[in-house]
Amino acid sequence: EAGVTQFPSHSVIEKGQTVTLRCDPISGHDNLYWYRRVMGKEIKFLLHFVKESKQDESGMPNNRFLAERTGGTYSTLKVQPAELEDSGVYFCASSQDPLRENRETQYFGPGTRLLVL
Amino acid sequence: SQKIEQNSEALNIQEGKTATLTCNYTNYSPAYLQWYRQDPGRGPVFLLLIRENEKEKRKERLKVTFDTTLKQSLFHITASQPADSATYLCALDEGYSSASKIIFGSGTRLSIRP
Numbered sequence: 001e002a003g004v005t006q007f008p009s010h011s012v013i014e015k016g017q018t019v020t021l022r023c024d025p026i027s028g029h030d031n032l033y034w035y036r037r038v039m040g041k042e043i044k045f046l047l048h049f050v051k052e053s054k055q056d057e058s059g060m061p062n063n064r065f066l067a068e069r070t071g072g073t074y075s076t077l078k079v080q081p082a083e084l085e086d087s088g089v090y091f092c093a094s095s096q097d098p099l100r101e102n103r104e105t106q107y108f109g110p111g112t113r114l115l116v117l
Numbered sequence: 118s119q120k121i122e123q124n125s126e127a128l129n130i131q132e133g134k135t136a137t138l139t140c141n142y143t144n145y146s147p148a149y150l151q152w153y154r155q156d157p158g159r160g161p162v163f164l165l166l167i168r169e170n171e172k173e174k175r176k177e178r179l180k181v182t183f184d185t186t187l188k189q190s191l192f193h194i195t196a197s198q199p200a201d202s203a204t205y206l207c208a209l210d211e212g213y214s215s216a217s218k219i220i221f222g223s224g225t226r227l228s229i230r231p
Contacts (some may be wrong), residue, residue, distance in 0.1 A: 004160070033218065042121075043161070043206070045218040056218060091160050105151070106219060108160030 002026070004109035006092050012115045016082040021112045025074070027092030031055075031096075032075050033106060034067060038088035046090075049075060082116045089113050119144040121222040123207055129228045132199060138192040138225045140207030148212025150183050150190050151219065155204045161221075164205075165192075197229045 005024045013019050025032045034046040046065070047057040051072035060067070064083070069075040079086050093106040124139035140150070148169050153161035167174045167183045167190070174181045180193040194201050207222040 008192070014124050035219075035221075043221040043222040047217055047219065092212070093160070103164040105166060108153075108157070 004092055004094050004107050006090075006112050007110040008112060009110065010113045010115075012117065013082055014117050015084055016081045018078065019082055021077045021079075021090055021092075021114070023075045023077070023094075023109060024091030025092070029094035029096050029107075030072070031095040031106075032069060033093040034075070034077055035091040035093065035108075036088050037091070037111075038085070043091065046077075055063055061104060079114075082114075084116050087114055087116045119220075121145070121207060121209060121220060123205075123222040123225045125225055126223075127226040127228065128147040131231065132134035132204045132229050132231050134197055136153055136194040136201070136227055136229070137228065138205050138207075140192070140211060140222055142188050145188075145209050145220070146211060149210040150181075151208040151210060152179075152181055152190075152192050153206040153208060153221075156205055157222065160215045161208075172183050186221060194227075201229055202227060205207060 004026055011019050030051050032049040035043050036046055037043045045059040047060055047067055048055045049069045052069050066078045089111040091111045092099045092109045095106045121142045130136050149166055151166045152164045154164055155161045165174055165176055165181045167181050169185055178195045182191045204224040204226045206224045208219045211217055
């Protein structure tokens with residue numbers, strides 16, 4: 001079974017440009033999460049989709065960040081315009097049906113390393 | 118304020134010994150506590166989950182304890198091996214919904230020397 005995949009693996013852009021990150025969750029996983037780790041800090045939650053709906057977007061830093069999950073499959077996270085402080089590693093994770101009896105673990109992708117110059 | 122603290126940034130121990138990592142939290146009431154392993158350039162990998170009503174959970178050479186009174190979890194790796202070298206992350210899940218966000222600690226970098 002394929003794991004969570006993210007594209008690109010690395011991105012270097014200039015301040016003011018736009019970048020779009022993509023996440024493909026494990027097939028059949030309704031829950032999709034975005035997290036971010038900035039330099040020297042812990043991994044922090046950005047938002048959570050259940051299928052195509054945003055369940056919790058309390059971690060989104062500001063309105064320069066836009067996440068979508070059209071059709072409830074893959075998701076994109078767009079940063080526009082990018083600022084220096086947006087540099088970091090962006091992780092995507094997915095998990096299965098929340099109605100299962102056991103608390104479902106989250107499976108993480110390898111991350112996208114974003115550097116804004 | 119809410120905080121998750123992992124005992125040290127780095128821990129260096131001899132192969133074969135037991136590694137013990139500590140996770141303390143304040144101003145959280147987690148329903149679940151999880152431990153993840155992260156290798157350089159990769160995403161976190163789930164290891165163990167323990168519920169608030171469980172005291173201890175084991176999986177092969179791993180053992181996790183959860184003390185909600187002390188607000189602390191201990192993560193043990195017995196008979197440690199160089200392949201266990203990685204960063205280990207403590208993560209809380211307050212369990213408000215059946216699937217919710219994880220709150221991570223900053224991690225402890227564990228090195229096992231041969």
